[in-house]
Amino acid sequence: MKRRTLLKGGLAALALAGANYTGLSLLGKSGFIDTARADGFTAPLPIPPLLEDLGSRSDSARFIMNVQQGSMDFFPGKPTATLGYNGNFLGPTIRVRNGQRFRINVNNNLTQTTTLHWHGLHVPAQWDGGPRQPIPAGTTWKPVFTIRQEAATLWYHPHAMGLTGEQVYQGLAGFFLIEDEVSDNLNIPKAYGVDDIPLVIQDRRFFRNSQFAYAQNMHDILNGVIGNYLLVNGAMQPSLSVHGGLVRLRLLNGSNSSIYRIGFKDHRTFKVIASDGGFLEQPVAMNSIVLSAGERAEVVVDFADVEMGNQVSLMVEQMKGSFFEAMRFTVDRAAETAVQLPKILRPLDKIPESEADTIRRFTMETMSMGRGRMGMGMMGRRLTINGKKMDFNRIDEQVKLGSTEIWEITNQGAMMMSMPHSMHLHDVQFQVFSRNGQPPPLHERGRKDTVLIMPGETVRIISRFRDYTGVYMYHCHLLEHEDDGMMGQFEVIS
Numbered sequence: 001m002k003r004r005t006l007l008k009g010g011l012a013a014l015a016l017a018g019a020n021y022t023g024l025s026l027l028g029k030s031g032f033i034d035t036a037r038a039d040g041f042t043a044p045l046p047i048p049p050l051l052e053d054l055g056s057r058s059d060s061a062r063f064i065m066n067v068q069q070g071s072m073d074f075f076p077g078k079p080t081a082t083l084g085y086n087g088n089f090l091g092p093t094i095r096v097r098n099g100q101r102f103r104i105n106v107n108n109n110l111t112q113t114t115t116l117h118w119h120g121l122h123v124p125a126q127w128d129g130g131p132r133q134p135i136p137a138g139t140t141w142k143p144v145f146t147i148r149q150e151a152a153t154l155w156y157h158p159h160a161m162g163l164t165g166e167q168v169y170q171g172l173a174g175f176f177l178i179e180d181e182v183s184d185n186l187n188i189p190k191a192y193g194v195d196d197i198p199l200v201i202q203d204r205r206f207f208r209n210s211q212f213a214y215a216q217n218m219h220d221i222l223n224g225v226i227g228n229y230l231l232v233n234g235a236m237q238p239s240l241s242v243h244g245g246l247v248r249l250r251l252l253n254g255s256n257s258s259i260y261r262i263g264f265k266d267h268r269t270f271k272v273i274a275s276d277g278g279f280l281e282q283p284v285a286m287n288s289i290v291l292s293a294g295e296r297a298e299v300v301v302d303f304a305d306v307e308m309g310n311q312v313s314l315m316v317e318q319m320k321g322s323f324f325e326a327m328r329f330t331v332d333r334a335a336e337t338a339v340q341l342p343k344i345l346r347p348l349d350k351i352p353e354s355e356a357d358t359i360r361r362f363t364m365e366t367m368s369m370g371r372g373r374m375g376m377g378m379m380g381r382r383l384t385i386n387g388k389k390m391d392f393n394r395i396d397e398q399v400k401l402g403s404t405e406i407w408e409i410t411n412q413g414a415m416m417m418s419m420p421h422s423m424h425l426h427d428v429q430f431q432v433f434s435r436n437g438q439p440p441p442l443h444e445r446g447r448k449d450t451v452l453i454m455p456g457e458t459v460r461i462i463s464r465f466r467d468y469t470g471v472y473m474y475h476c477h478l479l480e481h482e483d484d485g486m487m488g489q490f491e492v493i494s
């Protein structure tokens with residue numbers, strides 16, 4: 001078995017090469033189950049159900065969510081203890097419309113605190129669901145707010161201080177889709193679960209007793225918990241029947257700390273139509289895309305050339321780790337109508353650099369064993385932003401409401417340790433305007449809330465801070481880094 005390392009050299013444009021793709025690429029780490037599955041690619045891909053709107057009005061939506069314990073048979077007859085929203089693992093898809101009033105009751109039926117954060121949503125600080133809005137065990141959280149945002153593929157997950165990584169690992173995550181007139185009217189696939197498919201990609205490791213191996217040690221914190229089994233919508237090696245036409249995949253890297261390169265086994269080209277925060281101006285043709293933990297992309301793939309009954313494999317490569325055949329698409333019927341992707345999706349309201357009132361600089365740093373600039377006395381690891389670890393009682397940055405800011409984020413990749421980081425901001429969708437002084441690749445020229453920053457890279461983002469005041473988080477979205485304190489707080493003040 002051959003494991004290809006395609007991600008060496010960061011974002012270098014490397015296509016998925018044709019290696020031996022058979023089955024899972026296994027790390028065979030002692031202590032973890034590492035048997036390939038005999039029944040691969042027969043189980044149907046689970047599609048998360050749409051969460052029922054309990055209201056009866058079109059201008060508002062009302063939901064109920066139960067955070068609960070569950071159990072999954074990832075290995076037949078050997079149940080794994082899990083967490084889920086309204087179910088055993090993962091959660092239903094919440095679908096709302098721009099302008100709608102949104103209400104939800106989140107019942108925490110766990111025995112520990114959780115929160116429910118709307119990742120990518122422009123939302124009042126008090127309803128952000130970050131670490132400042134804990135939902136103690138046995139209580140209900142009742143956010144109410146208005147959706148003020150364009151169509152996008154967002155997601156939700158817990159965000160309790162120090163518990164995020166473990167709770168997500170056990171299964172807490174789901175899609176949060178916003179639709180609007182543009183997404184209604186665009187000639188793109190939009191039948192949920194039919195030709196508009198949410199795909200949350202995650203990896204896991206297991207102990208021999210089939211329980212999740214989220215045992216953290218210093219290595220796990222620094223590198224993140226990287227799994228040797230791949231799950232798509234909570235299933236290992238599933239397959240999905242599709243028509244021989246355009247299929248839209250809403251890709252979410254829902255892993256704790258993996259960076260994925262995603263593409264097809266036959267290297268077919270697909271069109272990227274949306275980044276984290278919604279549609280790109282124009283579709284961008286690619287044959288693989290890198291998503292760091294927390295990032296999303298909507299892609300449209302054309303299966304018109306696939307012979308009836310044939311399968312196309314989706315491949316996922318971890319930057320540090322394995323190469324997986326993630327799932328298969330079985331083309332079992334002709335497309336009812338031939339759809340041509342529009343040339344323009346949505347004009348981008350590009351934020352000009354000249355609009356910025358402030359430039360802030362952030363350094364994401366991994367230091368180890370006293371070799372960092374903190375001096376010889378520092379023992380152990382340090383994962384910091386601007387030399388600091390998260391402190392609830394400290395506001396790191398104050399941002400004026402109504403301002404536009406450039407944030408320049410550097411991954412200090414020198415020294416002994418160099419780690420990729422994935423910077424995420426709450427409250428806003430930003431625009432990436434440079435990577436190491438160069439314009440970002442085309443698929444990163446839309447709205448984003450999470451951005452991969454490779455060791456030694458400097459990324460500049462620009463954002464408008466509008467509508468809401470209050471305290472929000474910014475952090476590395478490698479969840480083990482976040483839980484270890486690679487997070488800060490910014491307050492929007494009027």
Ligand code: C2O
Nearest residue numbers: 119159294424473
């Ligand atoms: Cu996806 Cu602060 O989180």
Ligand code: CU
Nearest residue numbers: 118119120426
């Ligand atoms: Cu977030």
Ligand code: CU
Nearest residue numbers: 421476478481
């Ligand atoms: Cu990080």
